[in-house]
């Protein structure tokens with residue numbers, strides 16, 4: 001009891017030091033498994049190996065838990081780094097000897113971009129440098145064959161911040177519902193926890209290569225309404241994380257129609273749009289699908305589609321760039337009420353501006369060297385080399401999984417991950433219960449402690465009850481680690497038989 005003999009003040013007005021009970025409980029409850037317990041343990045093991053080489057049954061820790069290509073062996077694209085080097089130290093532009101190391105394409109691009117901002121050390125306008133937003137609009141028009149307006153483009157310090165800002169604006173009430181796929185990239189569930197809003201999960205269909213079912217979305221929407229939740233947005237990740245699945249245009253049409261009919265903001269997370277590894281699927285943006293559908297309908301349906309609220313996200317962290325640390329990205333926002341757009345602009349202004357060098361990387365991503373440029377041959381060789389390597393690693397890892405007892409895995413289509421289903425012995429499930437962890441978390445922790453390979457348990461992305469998975473990237477070089485996983489898996493299954 002406090003000194004005045006009154007009960008302690010209710011959260012959050014108590015006057016004590018910060019503790020787990022008087023800080024934002026949305027933060028306390030948020031989970032982000034990509035950098036959770038396993039990633040923390042992986043760092044401990046890495047430090048142990050540094051301090052005591054040979055003290056573990058493996059000689060290195062391999063981070064397959066995060067789509068972070070340049071943490072492993074992926075090299076940055078030379079063109080991008082030449083532009084950034086000149087942008088960060090413009091005196092080089094006056095040094096004839098130094099410039100011999102740079103392509104004319106990079107020199108011209110650096111000069112052009114610096115002319116837009118004067119210095120990368122200066123704040124840019126909050127929505128992003130207009131000339132770079134124009135590059136993005138041109139890229140979208142070339143990709144989709146439909147117009148794009150630079151006023152609809154907001155540059156962001158990575159897609160994460162754009163996604164968080166849009167969710168922040170939408171989530172006005174604890175009963176605000178945001179429809180998210182399961183399994184999902186936990187940025188969404190974690191942000192909704194912080195915002196104290198209601199996730200409305202819809203299950204992806206593992207039996208159809210993790211397809212997105214419009215019927216499942218409609219059913220989950222109805223259940224949410226019955227629970228007094230008001231769905232306001234529908235998140236689609238295409239290609240998917242962690243599943244890598246690529247949506248069919250038919251399903252995209254059905255999703256667009258549903259979102260338009262229900263007045264949902266369609267949040268299209270398309271950061272992996274360049275990461276496609278099979279000719280059997282093709283990436284189509286939701287912007288293109290919308291405009292194509294509009295050209296096929298008329299009357300009331302055309303009017304309804306014209307009102308669709310669509311926000312599409314992209315990033316420099318993925319694709320063949322893998323420039324995760326540069327923090328560059330954008331979102332294109334159409335169909336949003338002008339007054340709401342103003343609030344979004346105000347919100348991004350609070351943070352002044354996206355990283356300016358990250359904006360430069362966005363420009364290089366959407367407007368790369370073209371045939372005839374002196375940087376083109378090297379650029380395309382590097383780009384295709386990375387793409388082929390990613391595809392080969394994905395196929396090799398998938399082949400290894402297919403040979404493992406009790407493991408099934410959808411063939412790689414897109415993104416940077418494989419998400420195999422694992423059948424775990426009852427004894428392993430019982431052991432996990434004793435430890436108070438999810439069964440696939442037990443599996444992943446034993447994998448890490450035995451092999452140094454860090455993956456993420458399926459429970460970190462959400463999964464149908466009674467099913468177990470893990471997510472691994474296929475970014476690590478070679479296929480030795482695939483064999484290590486296979487050998488571990490065999491031993492694990494024998495241990496818990």
Ligand SMILES: Cc1ncc(COP(=O)(O)O)c(CN[C@@H]2CONC2=O)c1O
Pocket residue numbers: 034065066067068157158159160161185187237241269271314315316317324328329
């Ligand atoms: C679907 C999806 N959207 C957005 C982001 C964030 O991108 P930015 O770097 O532009 O903020 C990621 C990052 N992928 C995380 C990071 O690495 N592994 C993952 O699962 C992602 O997978």
